[in-house]
Amino acid sequence: MKKKLDFLFAGVGGQGTILVSNILAEVGMQRGYDVKKSEVHGMSQRGGAVESHVRWGEKVYAPLVEEGCADFLLGFEALEAARWPHYMYPGTIAIVNRHRVNPPSVNLGQEEYPDEKKIEAILTEAGAKVVWVEGAAKANELGNPTLAGVVLLGALSARLDEPVEIWVKAVEDLVPAKFKDLNVKAFLAGREMA
Amino acid sequence: MKKIMSGNEAFAYGAYLAGIKFGSAYPGTPSTEIMENYSKYPGVYAEWAANEKVAADVAAGVAYAGGRAMCAMKHVGMNVAAEVLFYSSMTGTQGALVFFNADDPGMHSSQNEQDNRNYAKFARVACLEPSDSEEAKNFVKAAVEISETFDTPVIIRTTTRLSHSMGIVEMEEEPVAEAPAEPAKYVRNPAKYLMVPAFSRGRHPVIEERIIKLTEFAETTPLNRIEPGDDEIGIIVSGVVYQYAREVFPNATFLKLGMVNPLPVKMIKEFAGRVKQVVVIEELDPIIEDHVRLLGIPVRGKDVFSNIGEFSPSRIRRSAHEAGLLPGSAKPVVAVPQLPGRPPMLCPGCGHRGLFYALQRLNAAVFGDIGCYTLGGAAPLLAMQTCGCMGASVGVIQGIDRVGVKDRTVAVIGDSTFFHSGVAPLISLYYNNSPSTTIIVDNRVTAMTGHQENPGTGKTLQGAEAPIVKIDELVRGIGIKKVDIVNPYDFKNVMDTIKDHVQSQEPSVIIAQYPCVLKMRERKPAPVVDVEKCNECGNCIRIGCSPITKVDGGISINTELCNGCGFCATICSSGAISLQNKEGGIS
Numbered sequence: 001m002k003k004k005l006d007f008l009f010a011g012v013g014g015q016g017t018i019l020v021s022n023i024l025a026e027v028g029m030q031r032g033y034d035v036k037k038s039e040v041h042g043m044s045q046r047g048g049a050v051e052s053h054v055r056w057g058e059k060v061y062a063p064l065v066e067e068g069c070a071d072f073l074l075g076f077e078a079l080e081a082a083r084w085p086h087y088m089y090p091g092t093i094a095i096v097n098r099h100r101v102n103p104p105s106v107n108l109g110q111e112e113y114p115d116e117k118k119i120e121a122i123l124t125e126a127g128a129k130v131v132w133v134e135g136a137a138k139a140n141e142l143g144n145p146t147l148a149g150v151v152l153l154g155a156l157s158a159r160l161d162e163p164v165e166i167w168v169k170a171v172e173d174l175v176p177a178k179f180k181d182l183n184v185k186a187f188l189a190g191r192e193m194a
Numbered sequence: 195m196k197k198i199m200s201g202n203e204a205f206a207y208g209a210y211l212a213g214i215k216f217g218s219a220y221p222g223t224p225s226t227e228i229m230e231n232y233s234k235y236p237g238v239y240a241e242w243a244a245n246e247k248v249a250a251d252v253a254a255g256v257a258y259a260g261g262r263a264m265c266a267m268k269h270v271g272m273n274v275a276a277e278v279l280f281y282s283s284m285t286g287t288q289g290a291l292v293f294f295n296a297d298d299p300g301m302h303s304s305q306n307e308q309d310n311r312n313y314a315k316f317a318r319v320a321c322l323e324p325s326d327s328e329e330a331k332n333f334v335k336a337a338v339e340i341s342e343t344f345d346t347p348v349i350i351r352t353t354t355r356l357s358h359s360m361g362i363v364e365m366e367e368e369p370v371a372e373a374p375a376e377p378a379k380y381v382r383n384p385a386k387y388l389m390v391p392a393f394s395r396g397r398h399p400v401i402e403e404r405i406i407k408l409t410e411f412a413e414t415t416p417l418n419r420i421e422p423g424d425d426e427i428g429i430i431v432s433g434v435v436y437q438y439a440r441e442v443f444p445n446a447t448f449l450k451l452g453m454v455n456p457l458p459v460k461m462i463k464e465f466a467g468r469v470k471q472v473v474v475i476e477e478l479d480p481i482i483e484d485h486v487r488l489l490g491i492p493v494r495g496k497d498v499f500s501n502i503g504e505f506s507p508s509r510i511r512r513s514a515h516e517a518g519l520l521p522g523s524a525k526p527v528v529a530v531p532q533l534p535g536r537p538p539m540l541c542p543g544c545g546h547r548g549l550f551y552a553l554q555r556l557n558a559a560v561f562g563d564i565g566c567y568t569l570g571g572a573a574p575l576l577a578m579q580t581c582g583c584m585g586a587s588v589g590v591i592q593g594i595d596r597v598g599v600k601d602r603t604v605a606v607i608g609d610s611t612f613f614h615s616g617v618a619p620l621i622s623l624y625y626n627n628s629p630s631t632t633i634i635v636d637n638r639v640t641a642m643t644g645h646q647e648n649p650g651t652g653k654t655l656q657g658a659e660a661p662i663v664k665i666d667e668l669v670r671g672i673g674i675k676k677v678d679i680v681n682p683y684d685f686k687n688v689m690d691t692i693k694d695h696v697q698s699q700e701p702s703v704i705i706a707q708y709p710c711v712l713k714m715r716e717r718k719p720a721p722v723v724d725v726e727k728c729n730e731c732g733n734c735i736r737i738g739c740s741p742i743t744k745v746d747g748g749i750s751i752n753t754e755l756c757n758g759c760g761f762c763a764t765i766c767s768s769g770a771i772s773l774q775n776k777e778g779g780i781s
Contacts, residue, residue, distance in 0.1 A: 022198075025360060026198060035360075035361070036326075036359060037360040040354065040358060046540070049536040062506075063434070063437065066441070066506075068525060068528070085529075102740070103535060104574070104738065107743045108744060112534075
């Protein structure tokens with residue numbers, strides 16, 4: 001068990017960041033950590049940016065990760081991942097879904113979507129090691145784009161010490177019953193990809 | 195057993211455990227989930243009210259009759275319910291009356307960041323402020339006890355961060371199901387409850403005395419506690435900010451306040467005597483700080499920690515370094531690169547889009563209101579110019595038109611917002627014969643807060659069948675004669691109807707009706723673009739629909755995001771966008 005582990009999630013409303021961060025919080029509790037989690041919803045279904053913080057530790061006070069302290073960044077969308085360099089430190093692992101959703105200004109042709117190199121450089125310069133994951137491609141292959149988050153979670157799980165059974169059980173307990181098997185499949189696929 | 199719960203889930207659980215049997219609320223982020231979760235417990239009754247004042251009145255009625263009651267609202271909802279807070283403070287109640295009040299420092303989803311601890315002080319009522327989910331559960335029980343012991347309504351103040359953060363909650367034994375109660379006995383006591391001047395004058399000294407007794411209670415209640423540490427800095431703090439401060443100042447002495455009105459006196463003096471320097475860390479207004487200063491104790495507070503926006507551990511640490519409260523200098527700020535922003539927009543397929551595109555094309559002056567449709571003011575639609583509070587649009591347009599602006603002026607208000615506080619101003623507008631056009635955008639649900647039922651949906655909070663208040667009948671019942679119902683996707687008709695109404699010299703109403711596509715989960719195949727035909731007129735870009743992207747020589751539609759509503763095809767000037775039929779052919 002580690003003294004503390006801080007996770008930051010970044011994505012676009014509708015991508016399932018909240019569900020995936022709930023699963024991560026549940027795994028932490030099952031492992032005996034104190035756990036806190038925070039996110040801001042309300043605007044999330046309208047395609048806005050969504051952030052979520054999950055913290056595991058012996059004792060966790062604040063539900064928010066401090067800047068410069070995120071051990072892991074889970075980017076559900078590439079541009080959204082690039083917004084958080086101030087939370088990175090040398091040692092942060094940024095697991096980023098290779099997936100692009102254009103924001104309004106890009107749709108209107110007013111701004112350019114940053115290319116993958118630029119996104120990677122922003123995070124790397126802040127100290128993070130960037131791991132690209134083909135979450136979107138895998139999810140589409142499994143027949144449902146919203147599975148990408150669980151694929152990312154699988155990739156994250158491979159970098160942590162928690163036994164796979166705890167992860168699978170948390171996925172099964174928290175996703176809608178009729179999509180249970182599909183989510184477990186996506187999770188295990190992500191774990192393989194890591 | 196332990197469970198991870200959000201602050202709002204824990205409030206609901208706590209209310210259930212505390213024997214609160216009745217709850218009423220109007221949805222409002224970040225408070226909405228309190229009533230949604232509470233309604234699922236056995237043996238309780240919960241409902242959506244038309245607005246926060248009604249919710250609070252009904253709860254007060256329950257408490258007058260001896261029941262334990264709660265109402266829940268966001269901070270600006272308390273403005274609506276404030277009358278009830280003030281009169282119920284004067285009268286007290288028979289059973290417990292708890293106001294759940296959710297403030298929104300940082301304005302994640304609100305028009306302001308007013309600090310509603312002020313209301314507790316203003317109305318002379320007790321106010322509790324938990325700092326995590328476990329306390330959220332436990333403080334409801336404390337609130338019920340205070341309410342019944344001191345004959346006062348109690349406010350439980352939460353903030354967005356507490357309501358929407360999750361933490362571990364200890365599960366408790368389920369309350370024993372009580373035998374069916376006998377019919378409630380209502381005790382008539384006009385001297386206490388009939389607030390006419392003669393009786394009110396008798397009640398005012400009672401509530402002033404009550405606040406003195408509550409202050410004595412605040413000195414000894416375990417809701418307030420001193421956590422010993424070193425004597426360099428003594429921090430006074432409440433709510434979720436306590437959790438931030440604990441991380442930033444791990445060794446300081448703390449006065450952790452769970453009761454933020456009234457504030458203790460002796461306890462604060464004793465605390466100040468133990469430390470070299472007293473520091474108050476509080477979001478928004480300097481309420482605790484002012485109190486400490488009035489006791490003659492030197493204190494640092496707003497000179498270090500801003501009265502604007504939400505705090506975080508990082509922000510508190512930076513401010514503390516700058517003020518010399520922490521040794522050394524703050525870590526250098528990592529520059530966040532300039533990247534394209536991602537504001538929320540109307541969803542793909544949203545029926546509101548058709549209406550706002552028409553208003554944009556007509557260059558109408560649009561006086562708006564609060565709901566999803568406020569996003570009609572966002573780029574590139576830019577078809578709304580004012581939004582202040584629930585129901586404001588209908589009163590504001592009457593004023594605008596009274597001055598004689600009558601230049602394609604319209605009010606836009608949603609269905610739930612209309613029920614909430616649009617009806618009274620529409621009556622006033624009709625009565626005063628204002629030639630104004632009110633557009634009610636009726637998506638058949640309270641969408642912005644996450645699809646709650648309302649008086650127009652035909653369902654109760656629990657999803658049971660309910661009578662439907664029909665907006666057109668209601669409006670005609672007021673006496674308004676010029677009333678039209680349009681489908682916002684029927685673009686030509688929408689344009690013609692708006693033109694007709696803004697030219698008319700009588701009070702008029704347009705109801706733009708299309709159910710929320712997110713709620714209906716309605717989805718059709720994405721339209722197909724023929725780039726050869728595209729003349730780059732920009733119409734489809736101007737509707738602000740996220741799947742549509744400008745590309746070289748035309749546009750492309752992201753089929754994953756597209757909802758298939760086909761509105762872009764309707765307004766395409768060159769026939770370059772065509773709908774697919776179900777079989778995937780082009781129609």
